Amino acid sequence: MQQNYTIDRNGLDVSTIEHRTSRHSLPKLSVENLSKVYVGKGKQPVTALQDININIFARELICLVGTSGCGKSTLLNIIAGLLPPSTGNVLVDGRCITGRPGSDRGMVFQGYTLYPWLTVAQNIAFGLQFQQMTKAAERDRVGYFLNVVGLEKFAHSYPKQLSGGMKQRVAIARALANEPAMLLMDEPFGALDAQTKEQMQEFLLELWEKTHVTVLMITHDVEEAIYLSERIYLLEAGLVKAEIPVCLPAHRELDLKLSAEFVDIKRQVINLMSQHY
Ligand code: ADP
Ligand code: MG
Numbered sequence: 001m002q003q004n005y006t007i008d009r010n011g012l013d014v015s016t017i018e019h020r021t022s023r024h025s026l027p028k029l030s031v032e033n034l035s036k037v038y039v040g041k042g043k044q045p046v047t048a049l050q051d052i053n054i055n056i057f058a059r060e061l062i063c064l065v066g067t068s069g070c071g072k073s074t075l076l077n078i079i080a081g082l083l084p085p086s087t088g089n090v091l092v093d094g095r096c097i098t099g100r101p102g103s104d105r106g107m108v109f110q111g112y113t114l115y116p117w118l119t120v121a122q123n124i125a126f127g128l129q130f131q132q133m134t135k136a137a138e139r140d141r142v143g144y145f146l147n148v149v150g151l152e153k154f155a156h157s158y159p160k161q162l163s164g165g166m167k168q169r170v171a172i173a174r175a176l177a178n179e180p181a182m183l184l185m186d187e188p189f190g191a192l193d194a195q196t197k198e199q200m201q202e203f204l205l206e207l208w209e210k211t212h213v214t215v216l217m218i219t220h221d222v223e224e225a226i227y228l229s230e231r232i233y234l235l236e237a238g239l240v241k242a243e244i245p246v247c248l249p250a251h252r253e254l255d256l257k258l259s260a261e262f263v264d265i266k267r268q269v270i271n272l273m274s275q276h277y
Helices: 072-080 120-130 135-148 164-177 194-211 222-228 254-258 260-274
Strands: 029-038 046-056 061-065 087-092 105-108 182-186 214-219 231-236 239-245
Touching (some): 046 239, 061 072, 061 222, 072 105, 072 182, 120 135, 120 164, 164 182, 164 194, 194 214, 194 222, 194 254, 214 222, 222 254, 222 260, 231 260, 239 260, 254 260
Parallel strands (some): 061 214, 061 231, 105 182, 182 214
Antiparallel strands (some): 029 046, 029 087
């Protein structure tokens, strides 16, 4: 159904994404008893995930943090429906969607995965060709999300003409253009320099505060996870080692990273991580 967009002062629509339930209702996303063993011809099987159970409620922004190789991308790809699990299930709104990708889950991959031969606007429009939309509605939708990510002036530029941060903003706009109930992001800011990364963290929080899309983001950066999330799942060697609540003010500013409460949570997470070694 065609949706009318209204853009507020900050260029973000408060009414667009309307999946607004509370933690008292069903989780938006559940992962139940999930495991993954990679089996290759003539190779030793690799157990990437073991008995993973996580719940994410509508409007939450949750980070999954863990060191390289602990199974983060495997888990996100299974949630996205791009990879089958060995056992267990993925549920969205209580419905089993294991192994099935869907427009309810928008994915932003690690690195820059834009189509280099398409302009910024064409990249954002890419997924819309599979929806039954008029050209005019498609143009409106693309224009709206170009505005959301602040790239109207670059609509006709090609990815190679953009900085790393801008490319990731296009990737986020492309995912949001399908109006997913959930945004899944795999280390989206991992390849950016420190300053751009902080700008993108602020951008993501602003986007999330305004739209309240449910976000599951993967990162290996503990500070990034604490700054962005309300809860953190700590993944280690294919297991959920801990679920850590982040008791910090809902509205975050960058200088929060210097506060005693922030440093305290960081110490707690790092201690939990290092106990393994
Ligand atoms: P992370 O994203 O946390 O770095 P991955 O999910 O990419 O971790 O990988 C988890 C484990 O699974 C690693 O040991 C990795 O080598 C292994 N792995 C990932 N993909 C494959 C694959 N296609 N075949 C075999 N092993 C894999
Ligand atoms: Mg990974």
